Amino acid sequence: MKIITHISEMQQWTKENGGHSIGLVPTMGALHEGHLSLVRAARKESGRVVASIFVNPTQFGPKEDLKNYPRPIARDRKLLDEEKVDVLFYPSAREMYPDGFQTEVRVKGLTEGLCGKFRPVHFAGMTTVVAKLFNAVLPAKAYFGAKDYQQAMVVKRMVRDLNFPVEIRMLETVRERDGLAMSSRNAYLNRMERIKAPMVNLALDYAEALIRQGLRDTDQIQTEIRGFLKPFVSKIDYIEVVHPENLMPIRRFQGTGLLAIACYIGATRLIDNRLVNQHGTKVPGTYYAKTTS
Numbered sequence: 354m355k356i357i358t359h360i361s362e363m364q365q366w367t368k369e370n371g372g373h374s375i376g377l378v379p380t381m382g383a384l385h386e387g388h389l390s391l392v393r394a395a396r397k398e399s400g401r402v403v404a405s406i407f408v409n410p411t412q413f414g415p416k417e418d419l420k421n422y423p424r425p426i427a428r429d430r431k432l433l434d435e436e437k438v439d440v441l442f443y444p445s446a447r448e449m450y451p452d453g454f455q456t457e458v459r460v461k462g463l464t465e466g467l468c469g470k471f472r473p474v475h476f477a478g479m480t481t482v483v484a485k486l487f488n489a490v491l492p493a494k495a496y497f498g499a500k501d502y503q504q505a506m507v508v509k510r511m512v513r514d515l516n517f518p519v520e521i522r523m524l525e526t527v528r529e530r531d532g533l534a535m536s537s538r539n540a541y542l543n544r545m546e547r548i549k550a551p552m553v554n555l556a557l558d559y560a561e562a563l564i565r566q567g568l569r570d571t572d573q574i575q576t577e578i579r580g581f582l583k584p585f586v587s588k589i590d591y592i593e594v595v596h597p598e599n600l601m602p603i604r605r606f607q608g609t610g611l612l613a614i615a616c617y618i619g620a621t622r623l624i625d626n627r628l629v630n631q632h633g634t635k636v637p638g639t640y641y642a643k644t645t646s
């Protein structure tokens with residue numbers, strides 16, 4: 354696996370490998386099976402695979418975990434090498450944001466709800482860096498996880514609005530055996546918190562069961578889920594039922610809705626979500642992406 358740290362060298366490599374379709378998997382490292390599932394999909398669908406690792410400072414708020422974010426780079430390199438990734442793009446913050454950097458790429462409506470309300474700088478930082486990664490790597494396809502559903506939808510919007518020639522693939526959330534969505538941040542959980550953490554996924558099961566039983570009023574669904582989660586969490590940012598495409602809150606459940614939760618177990622912020630149809634049946638994470646891309 355080749356390691357590239359400079360944007361110009363990355364662009365040159367892409368030029369030289371121009372005959373192949375390139376699949377990009379953008380990550381912040383501390384890789385787990387969720388990331389690797391994206392790499393494997395890219396491996397299957399693309400002639401060349403580039404994975405990027407960049408802990409992007411501009412998508413962290415001043416009180417967030419930028420400093421403590423795990424950076425096990427030797428382990429990450431080994432994992433990507435084993436997955437036969439062609440290039441690890443591993444730029445420094447200086448390379449991505451040289452002195453005088455002044456540009457921001459910001460998607461409006463889709464970033465206003467859900468995590469956008471609680472992480473005001475997050476999405477603008479994320480779209481700016483993803484736009485830069487697309488320009489550095491020039492991929493034909495880029496792979497995102499449904500765990501960060503809002504992120505994937507925001508990137509899709511940016512790609513359409515700014516005509517990036519990239520197909521966005523959103524793939525299903527990979528979970529631990531007990532249902533906890535895999536996340537680099539799970540490493541922050543202590544033993545007791547780790548035992549509580551799968552309750553977030555169970556809360557989604559509970560919401561799904563309520564819908565299956567015919568509950569349609571989303572205020573009532575939210576109240577039920579809040580009561581269910583309360584004993585296990587230290588704080589709830591949101592429990593929402595939103596339209597899967599425009600991410601606007603739904604008052605009465607019909608068609609397909611996205612159930613989304615952000616909460617804290619101890620000091621660790623966890624997010625999870627699930628697409629559910631009006632029969633209270635799980636909709637696979639890739640389904641919606643397939644029908645809209």
Ligand code: AMP
Pocket residue numbers: 379380381382386387388390391496497498499500501524525526527528534535536537
């Ligand atoms: P991150 O390193 O957290 O920025 O995540 C990089 C990519 O991996 C994003 O597209 C995430 O949505 C995706 N990802 C993170 N966790 C999971 C998971 N449990 N299952 C599938 N994809 C994931």
